[in-house]
Amino acid sequence: MLDFHPLYSTTKIADLENVIDRNYDLGGPVSCRLLQRGFNDVYLAKTPGGDRYVFRLSQRRARGPADVRSETAFIEHLAGLGVPVAQPIATRDGTFFIEGRAPEGVREGVLFRAVIGRDVDANSAGDARANGKTLALVHQAAETFEAGEPRYRLDLDHLLWRPLMRIRDSGLVEDPAILLRIEGVAERTAAAIRAMDSLTWTYCHGDCHGFNACIDEAGEAVFFDFDDSGPGYLAYDLAVFLWAKVSFGRELIAMWHEFLDGYQSVRTIPEADLQAVTRFVIVRHIWLMGEYASRTQEWGSNAVGWIAGEADTLARWEREHLALPVRSAPPDEVADATA
Template identity: 35%
Template structure:
């Protein structure tokens, strides 16, 4: 029987959908009262979707959060509240923009479920690689400023803490299905992660600096510099309460990956970053000693993130070579 002519109201399930930029442009224009939009284009697919919007006077960025990552309103509201708090403390950040009704968060009914959207101020300046000691020192100071001025931050909204359950245990849920054919390597990785966790528990953890973390301070993006070296932080999508040693470990990890063949430069940039940080906020010896463990944990989390997202971004870049590269990193990590 030929069913080609039949119509059905049942949609095939989707993991991720790309919203129409034409429809978004119209929605934002109406919701925010912006009738002078000159350009609206899809800019970046990552852990969320980012759109660049230009008007005759001001530019904006519109972010659409993924339904599988930010399924609860409170998770996005936490970030919005934190950004407003940071602005009040004098930290330069990309700010959320309220619509005509005073709402910061839009709920968009996509095929995979509700997705939240937020309009942000556009960050002037340019991203630049933090690859010299002067800018590493400045970046360290800026990170310490965030940590210091958020010590008093509290929120009524719930947000996943950056704890070991999230960073290690949940990561293995994403990693394991992609290593079923490499059981020996998987067991080695599990043992390695357990050793990292045991090392951290020796400190003990409650003696490490805990508070608001940006969550993605690699220093390659997420901060924009002007010619006078003034800067603005953005993309706090991974923020939350966590250990500050974990937050700064991402800067160290990014340098270790890029400068693995130039260890002298790696240490110069790291030392400049720490000197800049400690000129604003002190780090205990235990926090500094915990950084190498958090470097490994951050890399483990990134591995889980990439493998877990392969159904969205495609698995071609996250094959056996990818897994082997991560294992080599762990085996050469000095902890």
């Protein structure tokens, strides 16, 4: 009999429920159901009394194991300062994460209190402003966070060069000329960023694309999914939201200006960081391409093959989107920018 070694396994619900019951004091046995699988496995856990939690079982990525220690420490710091975030629940022994052995290796689990609220509306100016405000509160609170030694830094090596290597290694881009075009955009983008003086370094959410939040009754955006967080460029953390509004054919630039208004109602953005945002839109897209490319053997080339066609997208962004105004603008100017 031959041995087949798994890249990724799915935990049995009964096993997961036993793990939660053994490690957390929730006042009764939980019942769980799988909400989604992908970069992580996410489960809804409910107690007999109706309390709701979200259990996230991290999956090992190309970058390595999840940095749950730094992530949960940062979230606890934010919550302590009143930033609206989904808080992790402590285990019976007082830690904020557990580790378990799966066939493919160790996986980390974190239990969060479920956020009460509605999903974000991509076309809502109020929701965009709420996202901007909460991200500003995150960055404001980050100024007093003692980061210790996070496992990952959101620098160009992490966000650009390593993802580019994963794209190369995946074999998905078979035409050398197309690969050279992608690499050319990456190199010019990196050179432009390196030439910018005094870019701000902060502790980033890392994935503030607008949907890692719920809108509560007060209209605030309550953030979750900090598993891409870490010390990095302020301009990158801002750029993720802009990227989400212009990527894959979207034309929601007006929501970017609303987001900026919400952010700047809390704190100002240095001019250098504001001007760097459009460069980091390209960095974000290459980062995503690299994330998908690294899953080729797990998800299959049909699911991730779209990255081979992104050279034109990157070139168009480099040629056109870098001219987008990054300041908050009156409606007429926004209309001109999207024409």
